[in-house]
Amino acid sequence: MDLTKEEQSILDGEFGEGAQKAIELIVALGKIYGADGLVDITSAHLSGASYKTIGDGGLLYLEDMVNGGAKVTVPSTLNPVGMDRKRWNEMHIKDDFAEKQIRIIDLYGKMGIQTTCSCTPYDGVNVPKLGDHVAWAESSALSYVNSFIGARTNREGGPGALAAAILGKTANYGLHLKENRAPTVVIDADIPDTLFSHSLLGQAVGSVIGGGIPYYRGIKPGMEEGKTMAAAMAAAGAVAMFHVEGVTPEWKDFDVSELEVVHIGKKELDDAYDKLNTADDVQLIAIGCPHLTEKEMHEIASLLKGKKKRRTDVEIWFCTSERVRSKCPEDVRIMEEFGPVLADTCMVVSPIEGTFSRTATNSCKAGNYLPTLCSQKVMCKDIAELLKVVE
Template sequence: MINMFLTKKEEQMCDGEFGETIRKSMDILVALGDIYGASKLVDITSAQVSGVSYKTIGDAGLEYLEDLARDGSGKATINASLNPPGTDLDNWKELGFPEEFAIKQNQIVDAYANLGIYKTCTCTPYLVGNVPRFADHVSWSESSAVAFVNSVIGARTNREGGPAALAAAIVGKTPLYGFHLEQNRKANLIVNVDCKINGADFGALGYIIGKFVGGGVPYFNLMNSPNNNDLKTLGAALASSGSVALYHMENITPEHKNAGKDDVEDIMFVSRDQINETRQKLSTTDKKPDLICLGCPHASLDEIKQVASIVQGKTIKNKLWICTSVSVKATSDRMGYTKIIEQAGGNIVCDTCMVVAPIEDMGFEVIGVNSAKAANYVPSMCGLDVVYNDVENLIQFK
């Protein structure tokens, strides 16, 4: 029995009058709506779909996607971006990715494309054209992207699973509950940081607060003003150590004035000692990393520019990957940053991310990261040690 209100057209979608792919998509959305007590479906302007890496969805996921695509009755009806796969789709062989894995991975991405999902292959869709407006309802699924679009842009999404975001992309709607509702976007923890922070400090701060607040909504008071890369790093850490989908920041994020901070009773203070201690704890070994992997979430052009300035005219001792989208790399190519990094011995790796790539099968043992999200996930998902630090402290030169 469906408890959520459906329009006549939505009922027809559920009955299969628009094809099996749309019917299956509606089944997912209606089930979610009923579970979470949604009153109705709401139109969305954007989707971001996870569940892409062959490492995480395997043959069963590939079969499901190809079955949906084979039906041909439903494709994405709104701007829908794809999350990172497990390889660089074009240069997997040169980078040493396993061939069988790469072939399966390309089949998965092709199946998504047949469903109308753009092959953007990035966890930072807001850097490559998928930029909702303030207060837009969207359906995004990658955890760091959810935190960014809710918090920094001020659009509205729950932390969707991949199948739900795909269903929403096809139908163009999502259930109206959770962070789509104004009353659920209020802060429930005030975080006062008593020192200036920069670089990897933001990841450490996010890791601390995410573990404490879980799925809550923190409100940050900082002593210095962050840039968008810092906010990206903070949100990714909040979402990985906890399940934070939305945060506010005094005089920075667009909803901070409406976050209800004066009604919040729980206040937490974070010191420089706590941040430094967390930075140390995020490393699992004292060994030197054999691969430095940056771009979790995917690197922006400014972050690539920073690395180019660090390595220019030098030779890197350990391997260096900077993960980003093909769109950002194209601009990096034009600006000459890619050439500088490659001449130093590094690589800009498109599409993938070290967390969902099969790096454990590629001969690496210790991964150097400047992302608290990566430091949190690589040991559990890849079985490898990590060293957590700022970029300039990770890269070694001959």
């Protein structure tokens, strides 16, 4: 790899231990993937924020980074943590978990990272521009910004994204290069225009193409549909970018005339649905993976307004960011007649397996992860259908 004089000085330790450790990791990754050099980034988004996922080893790693003087040099945000910082008792969180989770958040904060703790930082907090190089580690968020915004990021791991945030640079390979952003398959989609259908579409496509770059025809997704598709494709496969004809900013940049065309319709959605649903009854309904937007908060509150929760044996969690929760006080009031509106956390990275064994969700992303990360049997349905369980 070709390094500038300044980059070589950082590698030689002239800018401190924290920066040196960061560039060592970035350079090592770059060499593995054949990067020609480094590229400046405008922002980072970091995973590895929940104590459940990083454990004591991750906590010690963060302490070492802070003690070594590590500081981020670009705007950086943090993924959801394992609990709502103010309402963790309502999530059945134990004291020891809560103490260590708060410590993790504090350590990230000492490195200069915004502790907003959301999987949708592009929703008003960390918003790249078309063509920006960034280093993002949340699979659904990086797919969304690659696709709907046209920023450029690879599917970073937590340590890699943190290193890039400290350095302000990442290795120039993969989706940072225009030629690697070309579609690999055309998806001819024939689906209902509902949010849940778009989630099932992402599930079906991710399962079929693995890590390719799909080019969609037949849909016109907005932000909410785009984020749920991105989340499902990343969880069911390893899709880090997609194009939508007439919607995403780079859809005209590539010739798709010779690509294979795959049809996704009712049968494929039904197959995806059947594979995800393994529970007939549930103990927890968890909505907000990825985090609920203001629009979704309004829609859910409208569904619930004037209704009563009749089943006391089923808990409901609504997950969103602190920013969105604070902007929707009337919606929150209505929703909390049914269950807590939790901020900056997510059912997938919370230790729900200590309390529940059967969880319902409207998210195909969560439908993939709840069995493996949380030992849950899953019910995966549209929000309106889920809420009927307790009305």
